[in-house]
Amino acid sequence: MACAAVLAGAGPSWATPTGESPAVQRVVPRIIDTESVDDRTVALPQADSTLRVRYTSTSVRGVPTVMSGTLLTPSTPPPAGGWPLAVWNHMTVGAADDCAPSAAHAGHPELPRMVSGDAIVSRLLDAGFVVARPDFEGIGEPGPHPYLIGDSLARSTIDMALATADHDARIGRDVVVAGHSEGAVAALAAAARPSSEWGRLRLRAVSALAPPTQVADLLDAASHVPVAGPAVNELMGLAALIGSGAAAADPAFDELMDNGGLSNAARALRPQVETRCYADLTAPDSFGGLAPAQLLGPRGDEMKQALTTILRSNDVARLRFSPDLPVRIDSGTVDTVSPQLLVSGLARDYRRAGVRVTYADRFTGHAGVATDRDTAAVIARWLVSQI
Known part of the structure; x- marks a missing residue:
């Protein structure tokens, strides 16, 4: 039906x-x-x-x-x-x-x-x-x-x-x-x-x-790591899900992600959240191939602040x-x-x-x-x- x-x-x-x-x-x-x-x-x-x-x-x-x-x-x-x-x-x-x-x-x-x-x-x-x-x-x-x-x-x-x-x-x-x-x-x-x-x-x-x-604090602590790889790939998969989850709940955050909040590389990967499960999001050809420092775009600080607010309100x-x-x-x-x-x-x-x-x-x-x-x-x- x-x-x-x-x-x-x-x-x-x-x-x-x-x-x-x-x-x-x-x-x-x-x-x-x-x-x-x-x-x-x-x-x-x-x-x-x-x-x-x-x-x-x-x-x-x-x-x-x-x-x-x-x-x-x-x-x-x-x-x-x-x-x-x-x-x-x-x-x-x-x-x-x-x-x-x-x-x-x-x-x-x-x-x-x-x-x-x-x-x-x-x-x-x-x-x-x-x-x-x-x-x-x-x-x-x-x-x-x-x-x-x-x-x-x-x-x-x-x-x-x-x-x-x-x-x-x-x-x-x-x-x-x-x-x-x-x-x-x-x-x-x-x-x-x-x-x-x-x-x-x-x-x-x-x-x-x-x-x-305290997810917001954990993400913030890792946000400046400059390298990708096995040490951070699971975190990157979680970050993709966290950002997507916030966008699902908040239309303004959704718009921010697509308009300068995310880097071009991260924005290109964003559709994978709706096609891949968690393990595959951590792969090198997905978010697992990015370093945390490669996630944010020109409005990244604004997006990070908005995400922190959403995560803390849901803690x-x-x-x-x-x-x-x-x-x-x-x-x-x-x-x-x-x-x-x-x-x-x-x-x-x-x-x-x-x-x-x-x-x-x-x-x-x-x-x-x-x-x-x-x-x-x-x-x-x-x-x-x-x-």
């Missing part, structure tokens, strides 16, 4: 949340397409059924859109109050449609990142949870992906939960949300939303694995949570993407603000925070214990 046709017929599903301007209308999320998935790359063996779904939502710019994801149901029968629901949010995979974890397959260059949460998800399924896994806005469906933009990530997360609960009456009220890397930003941003945005669902806990924070450090909500944060002591010093500082700042934080770290890198089997077991047990 075409996106335009679905949304044109969705008139009764429009809603204006209390307290928002009447001009800001959100589409009530509904699952509009389902497709059974048998490929074990996506359909985990612990699931009784796996569906690839498309659901109505609202874009970061406030217009109707469609998002995608997967819905996995457990093998155990639902208890009297219904299955609890977990929303798992994936780590950075890129912004192109081909990067959608719901379309993962053997041999995909992003596969390790697409499935980084499987050890946690499989344990939640064994514990009798339904698991919803959103692809995020613009990944797998039309439109750009607002990378690390909290409003978009929160909406993807909450609307997938609401659409899932509406789709299957066997799902109860209780929900937990978790995520890794970019997905940790999504989980925290969704958990900070008012309870009214969760509808009939009752958010019980949030788990954030290696959440990026998870600015989020506030209900004092009754349990928050778990995990980090890796040798993580170079989300440095342990910054993540532990985030947990400390949350505690100072009155948040109930469980913090843990382990000797591992960025990916290992989710993929380490022992850590995954601990995190899954903690989420289950909150219901």
Whole structure:
């Protein structure tokens, strides 16, 4: 079913949340397409059924859109109050449609990142949870992906939960949300939303694995490096996604990037963000072939200042949570993407603000925070214990 046709017929599903301007209308999320998935790359063996779904939502710019994801149901029968629901949010995979974890397959260059949460998800399924896994806005469906933009990530997360609960009456009220890397930003941003945005669902806990924070400062510190190569290619891939994400959310920043903010070389590579996943963006024939000092154009200082403002306004450090909500944060002591010093500082700042934080770290890198089997077991047990 075409996106335009679905949304044109969705008139009764429009809603204006209390307290928002009447001009800001959100589409009530509904699952509009389902497709059974048998490929074990996506359909985990612990699931009784796996569906690839498309659901109505609202874009970061406030217009109707469609998002995608997967819905996995457990093998155990639902208890009297219904299955609890977990929303798992994936780590950075890129912004192109081909990067959608719901379309993962053997041999995909992003596969390790697409499935980084499987050890946690499989344990939640064994514990009798339904698991919803959103692809995020613009990944797998039309439109750009607002990378690390909290409003978009929160909406993807909450609307997938609401659409899932509406789709299957066997799902109860209780929900937990978790995520890794970019997905940790999504989980925290969704958990900070008012309870009214969760509808009939009752958010019980949030788990954030290696959440990026102080990204603006990290980018600024590397912006003058004059050489390209293996030491900075991953950073350059992230920089491409960060800039593209800011442009997806802010039309003025989008215009600035194309009109002097980026160098000619970087601007020529910009379309690759919509065709390549993260690993390929780090390649020598993409942003990975540029030095950080080669990114900016004649209006580069202006663009850097604007990007700093956007990143700081979306930093998870600015989020506030209900004092009754349990928050778990995990980090890796040798993580170079989300440095342990910054993540532990985030947990400390949350505690100072009155948040109930469980913090843990382990000797591992960025990916290992989710993929380490022992850590995954601990995190899954903690989420289950909150219901």
